[in-house]
Amino acid sequence: MQVTETPARADFQRSPGLLSRIDPRENIFRGIVTLAALAVVLIIVLMIYELTHEAWPAITKFGPRFLWSTDWNPPKARFGALPFIAGTLITSLLALIFGTVIGVGASLFLVEFAPPWVRVPVSYMVELLAAIPSVVYGLWGVFVLGPWIQKTAGPFILDYFSWMPFVHGPALSVGILSAVLILTIMILPTIVAISRDVIAAVPRSQREGILALGATRWEMIRIAVLPYARSGVLGAAILGLARAIGETLAVALVIGNSTNVPDSIFSPAYTMASVIANQFREIENDTHEAALIYIGLLLLIITLIVNAIARALVWRVTRGQITTVIE
Amino acid sequence: MLNNNTKWRSKIRFACVGAATAVAMLTLACGSGTSSSDKTATAGAGTKPATAAATSAATKAAGASPAATTGAGSAIPSNVGKADNAKLTGAGATFPNPLYTRWFSDYKSSIATNVEVNYQSIGSGGGIKQITEKTVDFGASDAPMSDDELAKASGIQHIPTTLGAVVITYNLDGVSAPLKLDGDTIAKIYLGKITKWNDPAIVSQNSGVSLPSADIAVVHRSDGSGTSFVFTDYLSNVSSDWKDGPGTSKNPQWPVGLGGQGNDGVTQQVKQNKNSIGYVELVFAKTNNLPTADIKAKSGDYVTPTTASTSLAASGVTIPADYRLSIVNSATKGAYPISSFTYILLYKNQSDATKGKALVDLLWWAIHDGQQTTTELNYSPLPADVVKLVEKTLTTDITSGGAPLLKAP
Numbered sequence: 174m175q176v177t178e179t180p181a182r183a184d185f186q187r188s189p190g191l192l193s194r195i196d197p198r199e200n201i202f203r204g205i206v207t208l209a210a211l212a213v214v215l216i217i218v219l220m221i222y223e224l225t226h227e228a229w230p231a232i233t234k235f236g237p238r239f240l241w242s243t244d245w246n247p248p249k250a251r252f253g254a255l256p257f258i259a260g261t262l263i264t265s266l267l268a269l270i271f272g273t274v275i276g277v278g279a280s281l282f283l284v285e286f287a288p289p290w291v292r293v294p295v296s297y298m299v300e301l302l303a304a305i306p307s308v309v310y311g312l313w314g315v316f317v318l319g320p321w322i323q324k325t326a327g328p329f330i331l332d333y334f335s336w337m338p339f340v341h342g343p344a345l346s347v348g349i350l351s352a353v354l355i356l357t358i359m360i361l362p363t364i365v366a367i368s369r370d371v372i373a374a375v376p377r378s379q380r381e382g383i384l385a386l387g388a389t390r391w392e393m394i395r396i397a398v399l400p401y402a403r404s405g406v407l408g409a410a411i412l413g414l415a416r417a418i419g420e421t422l423a424v425a426l427v428i429g430n431s432t433n434v435p436d437s438i439f440s441p442a443y444t445m446a447s448v449i450a451n452q453f454r455e456i457e458n459d460t461h462e463a464a465l466i467y468i469g470l471l472l473l474i475i476t477l478i479v480n481a482i483a484r485a486l487v488w489r490v491t492r493g494q495i496t497t498v499i500e
Numbered sequence: 501m502l503n504n505n506t507k508w509r510s511k512i513r514f515a516c517v518g519a520a521t522a523v524a525m526l527t528l529a530c531g532s533g534t535s536s537s538d539k540t541a542t543a544g545a546g547t548k549p550a551t552a553a554a555t556s557a558a559t560k561a562a563g564a565s566p567a568a569t570t571g572a573g574s575a576i577p578s579n580v581g582k583a584d585n586a587k588l589t590g591a592g593a594t595f596p597n598p599l600y601t602r603w604f605s606d607y608k609s610s611i612a613t614n615v616e617v618n619y620q621s622i623g624s625g626g627g628i629k630q631i632t633e634k635t636v637d638f639g640a641s642d643a644p645m646s647d648d649e650l651a652k653a654s655g656i657q658h659i660p661t662t663l664g665a666v667v668i669t670y671n672l673d674g675v676s677a678p679l680k681l682d683g684d685t686i687a688k689i690y691l692g693k694i695t696k697w698n699d700p701a702i703v704s705q706n707s708g709v710s711l712p713s714a715d716i717a718v719v720h721r722s723d724g725s726g727t728s729f730v731f732t733d734y735l736s737n738v739s740s741d742w743k744d745g746p747g748t749s750k751n752p753q754w755p756v757g758l759g760g761q762g763n764d765g766v767t768q769q770v771k772q773n774k775n776s777i778g779y780v781e782l783v784f785a786k787t788n789n790l791p792t793a794d795i796k797a798k799s800g801d802y803v804t805p806t807t808a809s810t811s812l813a814a815s816g817v818t819i820p821a822d823y824r825l826s827i828v829n830s831a832t833k834g835a836y837p838i839s840s841f842t843y844i845l846l847y848k849n850q851s852d853a854t855k856g857k858a859l860v861d862l863l864w865w866a867i868h869d870g871q872q873t874t875t876e877l878n879y880s881p882l883p884a885d886v887v888k889l890v891e892k893t894l895t896t897d898i899t900s901g902g903a904p905l906l907k908a909p
Contacts, residue, residue: 247724248749320772343715346772347758430722430759441758447722451761454623455724455750458648 224470231463239467245432245448247457252464254471256432260442261475263435264349264424265417268356272417273410275357276364281394283365284372296369303362311426314355319346319427322354327439341437347429350438355423360413367412371405372398404487411483418476421446445472585614586858592620592627592640595664595726595781596842599879600640603870604862611865615858624726625750631656631845637855639845642726643750644824657848657897658823659863659890660841662871663880665782665810666731667838668793671770672697672712675791678804680705682796683738683829683837689716689777691741692756697775705796712775719769719778722759724750730840731779734828738837782810786878795837798829803836810880813839819889821897839880846898853900860898860905867891 242253283292327344334340375398383397429441445468456462604617624641631639632653644658670679685701688694694701697711721728729750736743746752760766763784770778782805785792794802803809813830829837850856867890871881895908
């Protein structure tokens with residue numbers, strides 16, 4: 174993108190002296206915005222430092238073994254984070270898959286098929302989903318979704334799909350499936366809102382061109398729309414994933430909070446965020462506290478990795494397009 | 501397209517920061533139990549006649565006199581509280597919060613109009629931490645402080661204020677009479693060794709009750725909790741397998757089951773999952789009319805959990821000067837076995853004499869007049885022999901500048 178910068182503007186940026194000569198207030202403004210930018214960086218650096226510092230007793234005591242040990246025994250001061258890492262990754266990745274399929278489908282419908290009198294209210298309602306506090310989703314999960322899974326969906330799935338791996342009973346009102354469904358609903362507005370904008374931004378000429386060649390509606394979407402919008406859709410999915418990984422309260426209410434590694438979609442499990450929320454208030458000993466902070470640090474690292482992957486993917490996908498546009 | 505791409509970059513950058521913030525927020529999230537506590541407080545906001553009725557009923561039921569209620573007023577020295585002028589802050593256990601809130605407001609309105617107490621129910625662990633760092637005037641905890649914790653805060657005195665009990669609740673169709681269970685059976689259920697309701701161990705204790713051949717859905721607390729501490733303390737006491745396995749803890753490693761947050765979270769899971777079993781505070785079970793199991797006591801009888809049978813657990817046992825003892829599985833006849841004290845923690849040597857005097861006066865009132873409020877709110881009063889011991893502690897051990905803050909009447 175640097176290509177687009179005109180030489181004149183680059184000169185301005187490199188020589189602040191020129192600006193201050195124009196008006197001294199420029200310097201003050203420059204100072205204020207620089208401070209604001211530094212504050213953001215400082216917060217992240219301090220956060221990582223503080224988490225590492227507080228988690229240090231656990232890091233030195235358990236080392237990397239912490240990542241794959243399944244033992245979580247506060248009174249005996251033995252800690253391993255695998256049940257929580259597994260729970261977090263399983264629930265958020267499944268929610269990401271469901272959320273992306275439904276979200277992109279809904280976006281395509283809104284942009285390509287829906288008449289305006291449907292598009293406007295439906296878009297509005299999707300955005301409304303994002304405004305609902307997560308504790309409300311959690312309560313809905315406890316009182317409505319949970320019993321439905323236990324009495325209706327669970328038995329049905331067990332009757333017809335128990336030949337599949339990771340599908341066995343009993344179906345409880347809480348567990349992996351409840352958490353995945355709640356998370357799917359929670360990340361939908363993010364995915365739909367962004368995908369819809371990206372898909373709508375595909376130039377009309379692209380669509381008309383391919384339709385003129387005799388393509389059907391489906392072929393148009395497949396050939397002209399989706400390839401054009403893929404980087405945006407990918408970004409939407411990753412934003413959704415980030416929300417799913419960090420979600421605490423709603424998940425804590427519906428996942429069942431069991432420190433055993435789940436082996437079925439109906440198993441009660443635990444996530445990294447919810448174990449911190451649940452146990453931080455009544456810690457057992459200093460090692461317990463350090464272990465919980467260690468989990469917080471891992472959560473931060475996982476989030477950073479997810480974002481790095483997302484950026485890399487978006488960069489790879491868009492690289493070709495940018496050059497085309499600039500040339 | 502270029503524009504579009506820039507927008508994406510910035511959105512993703514935004515997500516980075518958002519995720520980092522989310523991590524910071526986690527530590528702020530807190531457990532529940534507060535909502536139920538509020539309910540209790542409102543439900544119990546009755547008037548004095550109601551107190552008397554509830555107390556006498558409880559006393560009759562026990563067939564013994566949890567004596568704190570008898571002639572309590574006369575034991576108050578005339579100088580107590582009246583002249584005190586202090587703002588006290590305390591923090592700790594959530595379990596006694598409804599009772600403490602009521603006490604502190606009653607005390608201010610009827611005894612010491614110039615004593616204001618600000619109590620924050622942040623959890624026992626937080627209470628211990630804050631009194632250790634001396635950021636509050638008193639702490640409160642359901643579990644006694646461990647030796648390690650005491651080593652960091654020397655000179656702390658435990659004062660028992662009331663008793664609590666943990667009850668077993670369940671969801672079984674067609675079972676109307678209270679289920680009967682002994683400690684070993686409960687331990688085996690929570691260890692995952694008994695998995696069916698019609699296991700011979702359960703059937704043999706409940707003749708005449710038709711128990712289903714269904715799997716037992718085990719429910720426990722997911723948040724760290726004094727309730728879990730008392731429950732696992734009992735299980736460790738009655739089962740060596742439990743003692744050598746998960747052990748006594750606010751956050752034990754549960755071999756089986758699913759976790760609910762707070763008393764209400766556990767209740768919710770038990771109500772929703774048929775054939776389930778869970779444990780909650782007696783106060784909570786009473787206020788919400790939950791079915792509770794009768795538990796086999798050391799004496800061999802099955803005891804129904806009530807405020808009176810809970811008080812009996814602390815009666816007739818040898819109590820050490822620091823009050824740090826477990827009263828689970830009490831040998832006293834008619835005592836409910838899963839019972840415990842809840843404590844207020846304060847320093848023996850009070851650096852601020854004015855505050856210290858106000859605090860000791862308040863505690864003196866709490867173990868006498870204050871006990872009348874306990875049963876009204878479904879808490880269990882201290883038995884008379886314990887009140888006698890606490891009187892002695894308050895009048896001799898709590899000092900400021902070497903002199904006791906309160907004179908024996």
